[in-house]
Amino acid sequence: MMAKIGISSLDELFSTIPKDIMLKRELNVPSPMTELELIQLFEKITQKNNYQNYLSFLGAGAYSHVIPYIVDYLSSRGEFISPYTPYQPEVSQGTLQVIFEFQTLICQLTGMDIANASLYDGASAAAEAVLMAHRLKGKSKVIIAKTLHPHYRRVIQTYVKNLGVEIEEIKYSETGEFDLKDLRKKLDDKTAAVVFQSPNFMGIIENLKKISDLAHSVQALSIVVVTEPVSLGILEAPGKLGADIVAGEGQSFGLPLSFGGPYLGFMACCQEYIRQFPGRIAGQTKDVDGKRGFVLTLSTREQHIRRERATSNICTNQAWCALRATIFLETLGREGLKELAWQNIQKANYALEKLSQIKGIKRKFKGNFFNEFVLEFSGGFEKISGFLRKKGIIGGLNLGEYYPELKKCALVCVTEMHKREEIDKLAAILKEGVKEK
Amino acid sequence: MIREPLIFEISEKGKRAFSLPELDVPSKKDILRNLPVRDEIEGFPQVSEVEIVRHFTRLSQTNHCIDVGFYPLGSCTMKYNPKINEKIASLLEFNSSHPAAPLDLVQGNLEVLKTTEELLAELTGMDAFSLQPSAGAQGELVGMMLIRAYLGERGNPRKIVLIPDSAHGTNPSSAHLCGYRVQEIRSNKKGTIDLKSLAQNMTEEVAALMITNPNTLGVFEVDIKKMAEIVHSKGGFVYMDGANMNALIGVCRPGDMDVDVIHLNLHKTFSTPHGGGGPGSGPVGVKRMLKPYLPLPIIERKDGKYFLNFDRPKSIGKVHSFYGNFLVIVKALAYILSLGYEGLKEVSEVAVLNSNYIRKSLEREYYLKYKTPTLHECVFSDKFQREHGVGNIDIAKRLIDFGLHPPTMSFPLIVRGALMTEPTETESKRDLDLFIDAMKQISKEAKKNPEVVRSAPHTSYVRRLDETSAARNPVLMWMEKKKIK
Ligand SMILES: Cc1ncc(COP(=O)(O)O)c(C=O)c1O
Numbered sequence: 001m002m003a004k005i006g007i008s009s010l011d012e013l014f015s016t017i018p019k020d021i022m023l024k025r026e027l028n029v030p031s032p033m034t035e036l037e038l039i040q041l042f043e044k045i046t047q048k049n050n051y052q053n054y055l056s057f058l059g060a061g062a063y064s065h066v067i068p069y070i071v072d073y074l075s076s077r078g079e080f081i082s083p084y085t086p087y088q089p090e091v092s093q094g095t096l097q098v099i100f101e102f103q104t105l106i107c108q109l110t111g112m113d114i115a116n117a118s119l120y121d122g123a124s125a126a127a128e129a130v131l132m133a134h135r136l137k138g139k140s141k142v143i144i145a146k147t148l149h150p151h152y153r154r155v156i157q158t159y160v161k162n163l164g165v166e167i168e169e170i171k172y173s174e175t176g177e178f179d180l181k182d183l184r185k186k187l188d189d190k191t192a193a194v195v196f197q198s199p200n201f202m203g204i205i206e207n208l209k210k211i212s213d214l215a216h217s218v219q220a221l222s223i224v225v226v227t228e229p230v231s232l233g234i235l236e237a238p239g240k241l242g243a244d245i246v247a248g249e250g251q252s253f254g255l256p257l258s259f260g261g262p263y264l265g266f267m268a269c270c271q272e273y274i275r276q277f278p279g280r281i282a283g284q285t286k287d288v289d290g291k292r293g294f295v296l297t298l299s300t301r302e303q304h305i306r307r308e309r310a311t312s313n314i315c316t317n318q319a320w321c322a323l324r325a326t327i328f329l330e331t332l333g334r335e336g337l338k339e340l341a342w343q344n345i346q347k348a349n350y351a352l353e354k355l356s357q358i359k360g361i362k363r364k365f366k367g368n369f370f371n372e373f374v375l376e377f378s379g380g381f382e383k384i385s386g387f388l389r390k391k392g393i394i395g396g397l398n399l400g401e402y403y404p405e406l407k408k409c410a411l412v413c414v415t416e417m418h419k420r421e422e423i424d425k426l427a428a429i430l431k432e433g434v435k436e437k
Numbered sequence: 438m439i440r441e442p443l444i445f446e447i448s449e450k451g452k453r454a455f456s457l458p459e460l461d462v463p464s465k466k467d468i469l470r471n472l473p474v475r476d477e478i479e480g481f482p483q484v485s486e487v488e489i490v491r492h493f494t495r496l497s498q499t500n501h502c503i504d505v506g507f508y509p510l511g512s513c514t515m516k517y518n519p520k521i522n523e524k525i526a527s528l529l530e531f532n533s534s535h536p537a538a539p540l541d542l543v544q545g546n547l548e549v550l551k552t553t554e555e556l557l558a559e560l561t562g563m564d565a566f567s568l569q570p571s572a573g574a575q576g577e578l579v580g581m582m583l584i585r586a587y588l589g590e591r592g593n594p595r596k597i598v599l600i601p602d603s604a605h606g607t608n609p610s611s612a613h614l615c616g617y618r619v620q621e622i623r624s625n626k627k628g629t630i631d632l633k634s635l636a637q638n639m640t641e642e643v644a645a646l647m648i649t650n651p652n653t654l655g656v657f658e659v660d661i662k663k664m665a666e667i668v669h670s671k672g673g674f675v676y677m678d679g680a681n682m683n684a685l686i687g688v689c690r691p692g693d694m695d696v697d698v699i700h701l702n703l704h705k706t707f708s709t710p711h712g713g714g715g716p717g718s719g720p721v722g723v724k725r726m727l728k729p730y731l732p733l734p735i736i737e738r739k740d741g742k743y744f745l746n747f748d749r750p751k752s753i754g755k756v757h758s759f760y761g762n763f764l765v766i767v768k769a770l771a772y773i774l775s776l777g778y779e780g781l782k783e784v785s786e787v788a789v790l791n792s793n794y795i796r797k798s799l800e801r802e803y804y805l806k807y808k809t810p811t812l813h814e815c816v817f818s819d820k821f822q823r824e825h826g827v828g829n830i831d832i833a834k835r836l837i838d839f840g841l842h843p844p845t846m847s848f849p850l851i852v853r854g855a856l857m858t859e860p861t862e863t864e865s866k867r868d869l870d871l872f873i874d875a876m877k878q879i880s881k882e883a884k885k886n887p888e889v890v891r892s893a894p895h896t897s898y899v900r901r902l903d904e905t906s907a908a909r910n911p912v913l914m915w916m917e918k919k920k921i922k
Contacts, residue, residue, distance in 0.1 A: 004797050029556060032777035051530065058535045080493075090897040090900065091500065100913075100914070118714075149758075161582075163616055236473040236474060257534060260760050263759075283912055286903055295904050297913075303574070310606070318571070319713040
């Protein structure tokens, strides 16, 4: 090969690079490792973790759910893992049809007309929805519920900071719901969108219809964010309750917790907003023989064609995560997802009933909830949390870190993964812990 | 071959592939009383497990992928993905730990992140990294935000970002998303940035120059230090799109070229699989002065323990729901450690060798607009074939008949009919020769029998698809027959 190129040493390949830039020393990287050494090293690193030995009730935007084995089995096929974006549809029908099915499933779940192939994660999907509303309405104000996931609010802040968008936050009411009174005060004709989460960060299921109607009364868009999409197995589709854009996190659908990523941002909207919709979209068409096939379409919205005027800068997305979600949803099917949602709401209710009977522990919000709820500890959560830790339990998320006014409170998540004995164990140990102090 | 239907089309009432253990708590019937409940998820499929397995297995078989063969998609660095990295990323404590877990229970995860940051800094000559961006484009956006925050704090965020006309589409798009106006600078005859034109365009309203090095033609920007001097002399920053770092690892470092900010694509240079379009990871590296602005949180070490520092008043804020695409980062770290310094350097050498072998072998059959020496990729065009009515798309589609994936065609915009070809280092001479022979044969066909090229592909699962009507009459989801108006 070198003869063909006409060089006699590999260094000549780099002869165009100025000498003063060339590295003159070896880089400080550990010596190469064989496969055996590598796996041994990483196993050792994982031993510095110790999360699996705990009984955990953490949720807050990342949920532990059942993953049918075929999700792992099928998604690990090289034909799914090792290609890239399906730019050449004739050799990418597998990937494209999966995207088309994914879009269909998301539309069915959300009750919207169109969905895209995925965005990075729930937070960036929420941010993209805000930017989309800003472009559609040409107005500068966006109203955001304080019960939208605190990380999502921060990511939105980061995304809009340089674009002249002004954000106002809406309080939560005594029941933990979106405060409609506060919304009425802040809504005006400068408002491009109202953004809220349901079930919200406190686990409370919002009244989508009322909030959306209010948003529409000033021609603002209603943006519904969903961080726990299993809830859609049982709750009415946001599209039927007035949502204009639904954005969210699909991690619950077949993606392991993975210390926060890769996850699955998804987004869906009404037909009329398609020109401002971000991200890749697959569409159906025919080949020259009249056979059905799928292609990436409406790409004049995208960066590779529209450049600085694109609807988003996204290029690489989370396609493989969307594949897992597709396999997950098709495996659970119509009955399975409903049943999954049903078990979540039942178990969470069982847990709340049990835990709120303990002296010194109180249910914080009266609103209806799905699989998360807030408990208030009369003696504060921090000490109890330490006590639980000693007993091998992570009792929930300390809300004081995000909401100073909730410093005695914890957000507790219960899913189908928690056995009744485990919930009972949490109750028993909490009882002990509350007495202890 | 069986034509695989949509899952919705084989759905039958009552079929299922999943069951849960019986509910082990007392069931409260009225639990949904005050809630807006749905009846059925209309249209949701009902199929058996074997049907799902066959559905996805058959669909997978219609994909071309690295595991099957050559994939010279330029700029995307479609190298082989070592399988052990998948196994490592699936270790239970990595893939099942909660992002809000108490930090003393996830010290291993934090060690992975911190070690990766430090190694990337060493490989690129930058001072600090954030691993949070989910892909290259998000890295670009973050990089632009860092520059804007720095300048803004000093009174003027400025208005313009300079970007060469050869740049990838995400560059202008990311600059725009950060509130900047994009000013394009034209490439010179060598395909590189013209120093004079840069000097003319560089004013005190320019926040940054966004440069790709080697650029999208595969050409090294030899004047990069002079460019940096011009940009710095007016108080601007040099941003480097590091998508093409596969040509440079172990050879030279952006940090030593006076680059201020860079993003890497772990899904390119560091072999993490592309997953049919993602997930990727787009870490951002900076020089010291931009460190205070990095996304929240940053990982620090104190008394042998890792912790997350959120107390960073100058930070641009959060950009990810949690800490980035963690499992992708695990795979990239495993890749780096498996190769070591020598292995990484060899990656660049062989990537450049392979590319130049292809260039040399095909430069008579395919037009090279720029004769400048190239590194890891080169951009041919269809100029010679166009004389016979055969365009780059036709050539691409014909390659499919040879069991090969086509090169990139959508950019760089400065080459009409582009065929951007990047073989990567993982291909053997035999694989390169298969591609070279196929390209030569197609060039012959273009002259003697152009119709066979124009009507390609002939052997694929579907043949040429009508993209125009797909966009004109969009069908973006499946609907039950009775519902289609
Ligand atoms: C030169 C260049 N820059 C930037 C990007 C964007 O990276 P990503 O797709 O990871 O967002 C790409 C990749 O497609 C690229 O080729």
